[in-house]
Structures are given as C-alpha cells and as structure tokens.
Amino acid sequence: GESVGLHLPTLSVQEGDNSIINCAYSNSASDYFIWYKQESGKGPQFIIDIRSNMDKRQGQRVTVLLNKTVKHLSLQIAATQPGDSAVYFCAENQGGYQKVTFGIGTKLQVIP
C-alpha cells in the first residue's frame, strides 16, 4: 500500500509486506532530505537521508527515492515488521536550520 501527502493519513500493512510512504515537498531549492521515525511517546529518530544529487539511496530494509521533477520523496520499507509501527515524516532542508521544513507525517500500522 502507499500513502500520499503531508497530512497525517494512516497506512495499514500486513506484516511481511512492503510499505511505501510518500512525501510531497514544497520547495524546489531544497537540497537535502531526511526521513524520521517517531514511535509513540518518543522523539524522532533518523532513518535515512538523501541529497538532491541522488535519486535513490538504500539502507537496511529501507530505500528512499527522490523525484525532483515532481518534488516527491518516498520511503520504502521492505518486509514490514510490527516494530516498524510508528509515525514517519520527511524533512526538507534548503540549507541551514532556518530553512528546514518538517512534514506532518504518516502513521504506519503493521497488522500481525
């Protein structure tokens, strides 16, 4: 399944399936992007980042795709596990603290 936008939708996936979480960023000048995971009652935790000179980056079970043409960022989680249940949000950075914009996030629910 997949989710679109910067609102806080809920994405429900079966354990073991792949998850795709999308983010439409706002500024074409943004050159650095980060995905964070936030579990209930905890602070955001870095997952993966990508710079604007790349269109794909892979980590452990996660892949970030960047499409600058349509200002779209996605996070793919392979073989989703119950521990992946959290809110995921993207951040775009145009260079400096003052120019970082955080998305609202998508809540991922993993169904055992």
Next chain:
Amino acid sequence: NAGVTQTPKFQVLKTGQSMTLQCAQDMNHEYMSWYRQDPGMGLRLIHYSVGAGITDQGEVPNGYNVSRSTTEDFPLRLLSAAPSQTSVYFCASSNTDVSEAFFGQGTRLTVV
C-alpha cells in the same frame, strides 16, 4: 551513549508561571535546537544555536528564551507560560545544520 537528554518528561504549569526545560547532549555537537510539536503540524523551530555563546530565533520564538554557555547544554526558558504553549517540546543536536538531527525524548508541557 546517552545522546540527547531532556528533563523533565512531563510538566504542568499554571498560566503566568515560568520554568526551564533542560537539554544536554554528549556527542560534542555544535548545533542544537528546540522544536515544538503540535497535533496536525510538523515540528516548528523555536530557537537554535550554532555553538557556545551563539543563539538565534527560529519560526516561533515568542515567549521563549535560550542560552548556550557550554557545548553540552541548551536550556529553554518559558518566561510567562500561556495555554498556547501547551505542546510537546523536543531538543535536538547535529554535527552541522545540513545533517540528521538527534532528538531527545521530549517534554510534554501542559499550561492550565
């Protein structure tokens, strides 16, 4: 490795009271920041610091003060609490202003 430590975790204040939210990091990061997180909104920057003795305002600085006397500590002071300051506050640190941020566990503040 403690990372970023925030205290207290929960706080209830009466309107007009003042208090200080503490934040300490042990990663020797030059950059530190304070955010507030409200329902339906992305993280918003309150104040940030690029090194000891240097602070600057973010997007929503009114009603808050900061200081940075050491690399490790970055306290946030509420001068006269208002109900509009009810929120979850996160402190973060990073190596640069264009790199991933490490967040504390948050302080849930309620102003009545």
